[in-house]
Amino acid sequence: MAEEIDVVVVGAGQAGLATSHELEQRGVEHVVLEADVPGSAWLRRWDSFTLVGQNHTVRLPGAPYAGGDPQGFMGRTEIAGHLDAWAGRLRAPVRSGCPVRRLQARDGGGFTLETDSGTVVSRVVVLSTGAYQRPHRPPAAASLPAGLPVVDLTGYRNPGSLPDGPVLVVGSGQSACQVAEELVLAGREVVMACGRAPWFPRRAGDRDVFEWLLDSPFFDQRVEDLPTEAARLGANPQLSGAAGGHDLNYRTLAALGVRLGGHLVGADDGVVRLAPDLEASVAAGDDGYRLLRGLVLGVCARQGVEPPDLPDPAPLGRPGVESVPVRELGSVLVAAGFRPDYTSWVQIPGLVDGQGFPVHDDGESVVAPDLHFVGVHYLRRRSSALLFGVGADAAVTATRIANRLGMPA
Structure with missing residues (x-):
């Protein structure tokens, strides 16, 4: 017999726990279903993973960072521990080890959730299953020979976890650069097959880049502000929080000895081929730098402070790699971003758009009323999935649910 629960939150990462906190504040009884344990998604990152934003940017409702190193960068186990401790303080039950295998809409309203612990019927569901659900492999990766080990970022733990030999890193964002540096x-x-990603120095003047950008409109950007909806999938600025935080971009990687090439074209005749577009990729990253520089200078103008020194970047000054014999590679590490993955388990036609993102009205599905989303990249703004932005979205969704249930919000 199915268990009946009025409100179910799926996922106990920062989005699900923020939603639980906000529902609790409004007196909405609910249950949180978590496939593993609270915060466990962070533990699936590689061993040396750290936040890119400083610890003080962990501004979760009811669980802001309160440690002794606000300018530092927590590692994956510290982040997971922070979330697990928060879950223990919430009143709503968090059912760990309870993955939802299938979700369907019910005739007449509500939803059926099939879990490993049985069937749940709910009037309202909030999906908070994370912004990084399915690793993306560019189509060209399908041409790599079967005998060459190919590992997605979710399968990487440390340099010793890869087979011996040179590594081709495919990707251009923060994770790709961080792993290439570690290797x-x-x-x-x-060897790095480079795409187009912006970059910015870790510090500008006496402030961290995140402090500058939090004072700018950068994290308030909405999907409609982007040149195309596909820009939601653009890489985050190249940067690192490792070793206390430092600059990380194509120039710093080249200085360390990483051989840079253009984007992955594919493999044939025993050769992996990279496009002759490294110069264009570097130029695109420099355009991103100039855009971010403009935001920083705008902050300075509004605040009436002296702008930091942010000169134009010097030319990279080296040709790109265009081919690598397969026999010279030990493995390929694909770090080309992530894509949403709802349709593999949510059986509701029309739920997502062509890129897999939910089709919604202020966080509520347009095809399944009372199905909400929190923690989706660009759900309401650029910060919607981030540790300092997800709380605002959770509050809006909790208010909407409370109003729908006829409760004071």
Whole structure:
């Protein structure tokens, strides 16, 4: 017999816990279903993973960072521990080890959730299953020979987890650059198939880049502000929080000995081929730098402060790699971003758009009323999935649910 629960939150990461907190504040009884344990998604990152934003940017409702190192960068186990401790303080039950295998709409309203612990029927459901659900492999990766080990970022733990030999890193965002740096510092030969990602110095003047950008409109950007909806999938600025935080971009990687090439074209005749577009990729990253520089200078103008020194970047000054014999590679690490993955388990036609993002009205599905989303990249703004932005979205959704249930919000 199915268990009946009025409101169910699926996922106990920062989005699900923020939603639970906000529902609790409004007196909405609910249950949180978590496939593993609270915060466990962070533990699936590689061993040396750290936040890119400083610890003080962990501004979760009811669980802001309160440690002794606000300018530092928490590692994956610290982040997971912070979320797990928060879950323990919430009144709503968090059912760990309870993955939802299938969700369907019910005739007449509400939803059926099939879990490993049985069937649940709910009037309202909030999906908070994370912004990074399914690793993306560019189509060209399908041409890589079967005998060459290919690992997605979710399968990488440390340099020793990869087969011996040189590594081809495919990707251009924060994670790709961070892993490429870790590998080359561990003594591995690294070739990088580069895409187009912005970059910015870790610090500008006496402030961290996040402090500048939080004072700018950067994180308030909405999907409709983007040149195209596909821009939602653009890479985050190249940067690192490792070793206390430092600059990380194509120039710093080249200086360490990483061999840079254009984007992955594919493999044939025993050769992996990279496009001759490294110069264009670097130029696109420099355009991103100039855009971010403009935001910083705008902050300075509004606040009436002296702008930091942010000169134009010097030319990279080296040709790109265009081919690598397969026999010279030990493995390929694909770090080309992530895509949403709702349709594999949510059986509601029309739920997502062509890129897999929910089709919604202020966080509520347009095809399934009372099905809500929190923690989706660009759900309401650029910060919607981030540790300092998800709380605002959770509050809006909790208010909407409370109003729908006829409760004071």
